[in-house]
Amino acid sequence: SHQAPDSLRGKVVGSGHVALPPTDWHEMLVQAETALTYEFQRWLRHGDLFDIRAAIANATVTQPPSGHTTPSSEERTNIPDHHGSNIGSHNQQSRILGKGQTRLFLSCRPLALARFPWEAWELGTEFSATRAIQIVRSTLTIQSSSGAVVKHHRRRPRILVILGDSTGLNFQGDREAVQTLDKLAEIQFKGWQPGQSPQEVRKTICEAIADEDGWDALLFAGHSDEKDLMGGQLAIAPKVFMSIKEMSSYLAIAKRHGLQFALFNSCSGLDIAESLIGIGLSQVIVMREPIHNRVAQSFIRQFMQCLAQGMDVQAGMMAACQTLKLDQQFTYPSAHLVPSLFCHPHARLFRIPKRSLRQRLQALVPLRYEAIALTTCLGLSLLPMAQSFGVNQRLWTQSVYRQLTGQVPSADSPPVVLVQIDRKSTNDDRRLHIPNPIDRSYLADLVQQLTSHGASVIGVDYLLDGQAGDMANDEALREAIIQAVDQNVWLVFGSIFGEQNETVGLNRDSQLAEPGWVMESHIYMELGYMTLQASRDDAPFAYLLSLLHHGTQHNDIGANLQRPSRIHKIDLRNQFISQINALADQPQTPNQQKLSAIQGRSHFAPITLWSYEKFPPWLRQKWFAQLVDFSIPPDAIYKRVPAWAVLDPTITQQIPDLAGKTVMIVPGGYHQAGIDETSDNAPLPAATKYWYSKFPIASPLVNDPATGTPIFSGTSERLPKGEAHAYMVHHFLTQRTVVHVPDSWVVAIAALCGYFTAQWLLSAYPRDQWTQTQRRNLTLSFAGLTGLSGVVNLQLYISAGILLSWTLPTLLFWMYLLRVLRRKPHAE
Structure with a gap:
């Protein structure tokens, strides 16, 4: 059938129409192919060539075993044709292609001899060669360094595709074929765009070829033709041509940057292949004769599929040619004889390897x-310091975001009341002129006042491990404790861990209280982080107060708890923890289920403990640790009242009934607070500082009798750790968990x-x-x-x-x- 001339990927010299008698052109072409191959094979079996055929076949027998190489040796012979021309034969024994394969390199002069289908040479059959012989084309003049590949470490191979003049052609099939490799290689398309001048398209193509990132493969699709002395020419735009000679300097740069392989899926590419091998490129596939657009697209589609399967370019070309022979034999017979591979004898054939899991992981290695x-x-x-800084700034951001979006928790009825012994308290009462250790009669007065105001849970964030200078002070505190116990008030005093991990708390020699009257709980904390249970029998200060608060608010829990009593000779704390664990293990009511939830959130995650233990102290990590949420304003966590106001007869009457509240007696920011006279005061978190800039730190419970304004309480310069304990109590009760x-x-x-x-x-x-x-x-x-x-x-x-x-x-x-x-x- 008649095909449009433009469908050929080559230069059409002339065209026209002529009336012809009905002819079976397909049959004639098949006959011509058969005659050509018959004469070609008969000539190659001529007696004059017996010695060279025998030598080549013999090389397949003496070839070393697969996986071994011998020192580089190369045999070269010349096969004379009937016109006195020579065909160079290189049989390189040092290159083992694989089990049962030998590669034979052929170079032809003049160019007309290169048009023969040498790949179809049935070599070795008459000698029963033990290895298959693969015929590869080469040139008579090649650079010695052509086969050397400069290694460039790229995560994926880079392929440049140049699309030439599309007149009469459709490159959509070429694009789709190449893009099947997009998961294995980085692919870029270049070519003429409408509106570009000839100079612009030449510059675009040359700059792309010489890209500093380099290419592994170069593909060209379009029209091409042979051109004497110019190394072949490419149609890069309508009526715009560019020779290989013009591109040679850019191709040399590309080779230095790692270019290994080129495919010219266009017509009449023998000159192109000779030129590219001559300037140092190691592997080139061309079409020796004019080729139809459909054949070219069928070839590149099959060839790209072979590359995607990990085949090298020679195996891929042979497989693609075999497909053309089988699938296109009726439409385009003889098309499988047109593709040819030109290669340097020492070149390692290009392939795109399948990416194993290890290679995929290696691709993640950063530049x-x-x-x-x-x-x-x-x-x-x-770095722990950087982590603390980041968390501090992030909580400040959260505070701003809370206020801007109106997501600030209500401050109507927080569960905790802080009685703060602040600087005014220490200055106004002579008993606190030396506030460390705290005067126990002062604490006694506070406990009595809070008991009279109905407090059911009182936590004392002070360590009373020493003996008072005045026994009367101890006696006063003992009487206040007895009064509170008789009114069923739960009292929790702070303690610490000693050098032998023993509990250091109430001094037993002072006889302030018996184990069945009050509880002791450790007040250790790491600012910013929740203090959680190390075991089920452990009860940190804030955790214990939250359990007491929840238990006193609900009869279905409180009825199952042993109350403080001066009669029972038990360890109140241990008894309480045992009873709480029993209720949490088998919750029967919603309140008991909440108790179980509080207990469930009070443990360190295993990964937190693991990271804390495994890293060195200077790099200690706290993975997935629970944070104290300072982005919540203090007024939503607790209500504050200064200790001096609680003891002032003219003001204390303003304090409302404290039933249902957990009251904590804590330092309020004076300098000497803490075990070592400084440890109770921490730097003010950025989030808390933000809230203090918006709201005054005044007591909402009491006012100045003279002015009627709220009374200042605590400090805005630092964060007393008692306030952090109050945050923890709030988080336990509200089940607020923040995981870092x-x-x-x-x-x-x-x-x-x-x-x-x-x-x-x-x-x-x-x-x-x-x-x-x-x-x-x-x-x-x-x-x-x-x-x-x-x-x-x-x-x-x-x-x-x-x-x-x-x-x-x-x-x-x-x-x-x-x-x-x-x-x-x-x-x-």
């Missing part, structure tokens, strides 16, 4: 600057997300399609997504209690993005 950034971010995320996801984990996840996003952008927006508009739109889109992720992150903290690092991971993510976004865009 140098990525490694520096990743190491820096991970290092900072692991390890910064290092988030940084690592951000690095992976950044890497895969960058890889997706590289595949979705190749350089030949990368424009300034796309870069601007993508930059704005990712900037918007970054802002949105920040808002989601803030809300996630409030709604789910999950604290995620944001700044370092975001910077690292953008570091990967900028590698793509900073690419030079293509002209629009």
